[in-house]
Amino acid sequence: MNGVFSAGQFDELATAESWMKAGREVAIATVVETWGSAPRPVGSHLVIDEDGNFEGSVSGGCVEGAVVTEAMDVLRSGEPKMLEFGVADETAWRVGLSCGGRIRVWVERVG
């Protein structure tokens, strides 16, 4: 069902909270829009700490590297950022998106 969170072991927002409580700097990346074939639905999260550790996903695994790099910037500046990835981007998926998917990812610092 749409929008249903999994109570299972992969709970990015719970991870974000536990990292925050442990005194780590945390950024949260969220898929806010998708067009065409996107591997992760709107609302999906990737959480990142200041050392570049991350949990979750915003795509099939191909743009996470770029999002983590941007998240470092966001952690430093405190300013949220909107990222857009499409098939034409260097950093976007190289395989597996025959329909030409595009996603918008909101990256923000916690606190």
Place this chain on the structure above:
Amino acid sequence: MDPLSLKKVNEERRNRRAVILLTDLGDGRDRVIREGDAIPGVLGEAIDKAFRTGKSGTVEIGDNRFFLNVHVPPARIVVIGAVHISQALAPIAAIAGFDLEVIDPRTAFATPERFDGVNLHADWPEDVLKTQPLDRYTALAAVTHDPKIDDFPIAEALRTGCFYVGALGSRKTHAKRCERLQAMGIPDDAISRIAAPIGLDIGASSPAEIAVAVMAEIISSFRKRELGATGKAVAETATP
């Protein structure tokens, strides 16, 4: 994200309550919205829709863009009675995307052979519901016909605002059930929420067909449910 918002969202999710994190994509500010919070205007309509469908998304209002991230607890079905109908309902619910569990203290009925791969409790509902309470994102279908087993969970489902409460039995059986529930102190408007005879009226005759009718009625109640604290939509949407 405000650290308090993160904590609040997680707390609501842990407690199986629906919640939306609303983020202003202009300035990055966010707030946590619970189901039933009164938000006026276009934004309020978008929020209602998001709670109802469980779908996250962006909305534009004037020059502002907002992102609504909806967290809706997984809807589940609790079936009282490990009977033939339940055997058919279990795979149907799985296909429709609902979690399902079956409770029946009669160990002759509640056997793993009859319910392969189903979350089955061969215990009294009184005991099972203590550790796994019913809530607004749960549908209760009572199908044992036995007041000793059915009555307590039905009363509990009405008390906790289950989005669906269905009970098997003829009109005569149900009339007697209503009298017993009244004697238990359940208010009439709550009792009127019970879908009985159970299932949409599709002329179902076999146990499998009744299971289809029950599943359809549960989906209808879930999608058309009233938002807010009362959880009263069932009476309007259930076809008796």
